[in-house]
Amino acid sequence: MTETATREEVHDLAKATLDGLLQFVDSEVLPLEEKFRDVLADERKLFRDDGRLVDEVAEARLSVRKKSAAAGFYAMFAPEEIGGGGLPALANVLILEALYRKYGPGRLFIGWSNAFLGSPVVASFIDGPSRMFMGVTDAVRNDVLPGLLAGEKTVCFGLTEPNAGSDVWGLQTKAVRDGDEWVINGTKQWITNAPYADHAAIFAVTNPELAAEHKGGISCFLVDAVSPGYSADTVLPIMGHVASDCGMITLDDVRVSSDRLLGELDQGFQIGMLGISEGRLMIAGGCVGMSEWALDRSLEYV
Ligand SMILES: Cc1cc2nc3c(=O)[nH]c(=O)nc-3n(C[C@H](O)[C@H](O)[C@H](O)COP(=O)(O)OP(=O)(O)OC[C@H]3O[C@@H](n4cnc5c(N)ncnc54)[C@H](O)[C@@H]3O)c2cc1C
Structure with a gap:
């Protein structure tokens, strides 16, 4: 999408993308949560002695990542120049807000969970393709980005x-x-x-x-x-x-x-700030969404 898209156009695009994303989570990810319900509920079963996820859960997260990538969601915020979906910053915030408003915190196969910041559904600078990879060498473009x-x-x-x-x-x-x-x-x-x-x-x-x-x-x-x-x-x-x-x-x-x-x-500071700036946006959108999720649950309760 071009940088000159209007605010309304970005809202429409975010809404259309979100409809597909929520369907994807409901059909592909929630059944996995159900399958691993017991393990996810008990950190003594979830983590190995060395602190890493047990193999079957790590593999399930990998399968979510690959399916989300194949469906066009995983790299949707990465720039088009490197093969991502190129969704603009405003769409990033709107989509993260809606994702966390619907599913809330603590969802290891969706997004931020008890002890995990990375999301297997949506890549960010802490785990996947991001703006930091703009202007990479051919070696990185060919060997790493795919x-x-x-x-x-x-x-x-x-x-x-x-x-x-x-x-x-x-x-x-x-x-x-x-x-x-x-x-x-x-x-x-x-x-x-x-x-x-x-x-x-x-x-x-x-x-x-x-x-x-x-x-x-x-x-x-x-x-x-x-x-x-x-x-x-x-x-x-x-x-x-x-x-x-x-x-x-x-x-x-x-x-x-x-x-x-x-x-x-010698210009790595700027690369770092590219990643951190993107991260701040995603975290802000997700935090607003989780606050709304908490408010929705509170209103339901009262
Ligand atoms: C869950 C988690 C995940 C993280 N993931 C990553 C990651 O993926 N990659 C990565 O590189 N880093 C990561 N970090 C590190 C994070 O970026 C740092 O924690 C952050 O930069 C703060 O550094 P610090 O913890 O050393 O705190 P400090 O820099 O020591 O700051 C401690 C306190 O002092 C205050 N302070 C610091 N300097 C000043 C000053 N000059 N004047 C006044 N107050 C000051 C700060 O505001 C803060 O309140 C992660 C941290 C956490 C907790």
Whole structure:
């Protein structure tokens, strides 16, 4: 859809998309919830000892992702230039609001659940194709994007570190050039989907002088989770739950080819903000929807 679409046109498009999306959830996803009702109700059955989802639930989430992708919903907010549906920001907010208003929180196969932020129905920058992939190299476009768009593979967003949260310029992960490769060392923390991701967008300092002046110097690399020296073994429990989809990533002399750069060298801060801005919109839409869901339930009760 063009950037010049009127507000009414976007509302109409969101409504038409939503009708199909809600039908998809009702027919393809709710039966899975029913099938796994016992497991979903008990975190001791839902998570393995290492904090990851038990295999049958992880596979069911994968099947939802693939079906949603095939039906045209999973990558609907990703830009058309990379093979997504190209729905504009306003549609993104309207659709997320309506999705969460209908289904509410705690739905592991639909969206934000007890301990999971990622949705297998709708991709976002924390797990799937997003605006962050605009202007990628041919290598990423050919090797990585098809799997992400099809819902077969996922990515995670590796920015936060033990000593760098709100203060992104305090990143300590470093990437040093060695011929056609970069060598990355550092630790990432609170990374959603890290325990499951096939690839990680890792933010690292490539020019310490620029980074110290807050003028750039951070780059974003797409690292494969199977790379030697890459480890995402630690799953973080969150308050009130035995696990979550957040994890830690350690990078110990991880080598990545220079054609796995996302965006321009030293301009990774902007790539990160592209992802976070999209995420803020989706979270805002979903939170409004969940508030409405809670209000609807309250009104029903009284
Ligand atoms: C469930 C969950 C999922 C997450 N997923 C991801 C992910 O996928 N990828 C990723 O990279 N990160 C992720 N994060 C990390 C998240 O982005 C950070 O938690 C966030 O950036 C805040 O950083 P911090 O937790 O280190 O808090 P801090 O930066 O230490 O902030 C702590 C408090 O201090 C305040 N504060 C900080 N700096 C200042 C200042 N200069 N002046 C005044 N007050 C200040 C803050 O507002 C806050 O209240 C996730 C976090 C959570 C909890």
